Amino acid sequence: MxxxxxxxxxxxxxxxxxxxxxxxxxxxxxxxxxxxxxxxxxxxxxxxxxxxxxxxxxxxxxxxxxxxxxxxxxxxxxxxxxxxxxxxxxxxxxxxxxxxxxxxxxxxxxxxxxxxxxxxxxxxxxxxxxxxxxxxxxxARYKKINIQETREEEDMILTCQSEGYPQADISWYSENDANFSTFASTTYEMTDDGRYNITSVLRVKPSIYENYTCIFWNKELNEKTSAHRAVFLSGKRRRKAQLPKRHSDL
The missing domain is CATH 2.60.40.10 (Immunoglobulins)
Known part of the structure; x- marks a missing residue:
């Protein structure tokens, strides 16, 4: 032995x-x-x-x-x-x-x-x-990003949420590649199984039509996962689209 x-x-x-x-x-x-x-x-x-x-x-x-x-x-x-x-x-x-x-x-x-x-x-x-x-x-990859929108007067509030590991960095972009990340508020919590539950909230004043993207970048895995949302002003026809995709290259 x-x-x-x-x-x-x-x-x-x-x-x-x-x-x-x-x-x-x-x-x-x-x-x-x-x-x-x-x-x-x-x-x-x-x-x-x-x-x-x-x-x-x-x-x-x-x-x-x-x-x-x-x-x-x-x-x-x-x-x-x-x-x-x-x-x-x-x-x-x-x-x-x-x-x-x-x-x-x-x-x-x-x-x-x-x-x-x-x-x-x-x-x-x-x-x-x-x-x-x-x-x-x-x-634990950020496989699915939940994206929602709410309206508060003329502001549009977009919320992205996902769970994964290791911790990801969150960024926001408009359809013309303008970076809105500094205007977002992001919180991190731990789940019972040790994953990061990340929620990022962005408040914007959209034009008649604009598409916004939130990106979860898992630096350690060199992987990006993104979700998109098209938003409209009040009184206009609203279209919602959620197109999650994953990028292996930065």
Whole structure:
């Protein structure tokens, strides 16, 4: 079994590595969308044909600098052992058994949450032990922007609202590319699942007809999502249009 105390794996430097076993990551970094499933993996090479009854695997996570390491999944001598699994991962974390026979420890994490982002360690013990670190990033795209308009005397009040992560910057433009962002009031709140609930309000005095656009720019993802609204003065025929679209290029 493991020669290291599991709760300390991510808090100390491990210098004792047995040459008879080598662990490699399939990729050092993974990115997952909120609510999706993700599979992270490492492969291990043993000096002899694999005997599952002698194989132990441990996955741990360090999700923030303040938190201690959390046990995600453990396999002991070929048998699943979830007695010390952290409650945050219960019912959501497992290792694909068929892949173990091919020398891969593939951790499947379902219904990914924003708090799952962090550093994971894949430790394998098979007549010696080795480990590797893997980083998981979790994002929640601003897929839908809700845009509404209300009228107050001669003013038109436009409101854009959306939820996502990481935090987005909001800008407003008219159809002639005039920038109205400095006239908008934007508020940020946190949802229970850790997303940003962003609401931006713009008050304008439109001409007979004018089209306004609010843009959510997620800088970390290099992604823009926009919504449009056509507005009219009182007494004129009012047309409403909402055309959400996403731009991957700035």
């Amino acid at each position: 493991f020669r290291f105390l599991p709760v300390l794996l991510l808090e100390i430097q491990i210098h004792s590595i047995t040459a008879s076993l080598i662990v490699e990551v399939l990729q050092p970094r993974y990115r997952a969308e909120l609510g999706d499933d993700v599979i992270m993996g490492c492969r291990f090479r043993a000096s002899e044909p694999l005997n599952l009854t002698r194989l132990s695997v441990l996955w741990q996570a360090r999700l923030s600098r303040e938190d201690a390491a959390k046990e995600v999944y453990k396999l002991t001598k070929g048998q699943e052992d979830l007695t010390q699994q952290h409650r945050d991962f219960r019912g959501r974390a497992t290792v694909l058994q068929a892949e173990l026979k091919m020398g891969c420890s593939m951790l499947r994490l379902t219904n990914v949450k924003l708090r799952d982002a962090g550093t994971y360690i894949c430790l394998v013990d098979y007549k010696g032990d080795d480990y590797k670190y893997i980083n998981l990033e979790v994002e």
